[in-house]
Amino acid sequence: MKLNDTTIRLLKEEAYRAQKRAYVPYSGFMVGAALLAKNGTVYLGCNIENASFSPTNCAERTAFFKAVSEGVTEFDAIAIVGNKKGAKGGICAPCGVCRQVMAEFCDPDEFQVILAAEEETVIYTLKELLPLGFTKKDLNSD
Ligand SMILES: O=c1ccn([C@H]2C[C@H](O)[C@@H](CO)O2)c(=O)[nH]1
């Protein structure tokens, strides 16, 4: 799915809005995500850290789990921004766990991952970020 410039700009702005809510007392690394569902709804996510570290949830998965828990499971794109508190920083690519969650719900050739920073925006398909992903198709093959 080819995104138009207005949609890309809107998703980037929404990701920055979500980033402000990041709960990051341990790393200080603030991530925001804006997930565009096929029905047009945008789900925001931020990273949420924990004193016990491992329960930490990334911004991308927060957005996905919000959507899925509301019954929405079809998506076109996600915009992601991330940087250390008060710093400028460059693009922030999703971690492996989040790529795997994307692969559960999104078409690898169609789903667009927008990596945005103040002075840079690059877009990848999910397949480019997770080639040869393991998905439900593998479980179903005989
Ligand atoms: O794509 C990413 C990469 C990292 N984080 C979070 C997890 C943790 O709170 C902090 C540092 O790893 O950034 C995300 O939310 N998304």
Ligand SMILES: [Zn+2]
């Ligand atoms: Zn992640």
